[in-house]
Amino acid sequence: MMNNFEDMQKLGKENMDIAMESLGSVSKSMQAIAAEVADYQKKSFEEGSAAVEKVAASKSLDxxxxxxxxxxxxxxxxxxxxxxKLGEMYTDMSKDVYKPFEGVMGKMSK
Known part of the structure; x- marks a missing residue:
């Protein structure tokens, strides 16, 4: 199957390219998730602060x-x-990470 060194080099390069593409997808997705979490935390803090002010300004206990x-x-x-939303982002990330390996799995099944 792999009779010479060139075939092994080509296979190694293809596998490295696939791994790098997959890692690129992970990096991009994790950045998007981190940005989403930071935005949510900021929004949550602002809403919590506003609620505390509203409770403190209330004229009655009711x-x-x-x-x-x-x-x-x-x-x-x-x-x-x-x-x-974060669950969907993680699901999308896992699909994107797997995409580069689909071609390899197809080759292996033949």
Whole structure:
């Protein structure tokens, strides 16, 4: 099958190219995920600060509980939405990482 050194070199280069392409996909995806997490943290902190101010400015205990409940509801919904989005980003990353290896798997099955 691989009778000479040139075939081995070619196979080694192809495998290295595939690995580098896959690592490039991981790097790009992880940067996007890190940016998304940073944006969410900033937004969450701002919303939390605004909620604390709203609770502190409440004139009655009922209004304070209402403001707090409203914040908890929106914070929970935002968290679930963000985790769903991050899950999709990780799924997309795994698909992108696997793509370069699809051709190799096809060659191996023949």
């Amino acid at each position: 209004k304070a509980f209402e403001a707090q409940s409203e914040y908890f509801k929106t914070a929970y919904e935002g968290f679930v939405g963000e985790m769903t």
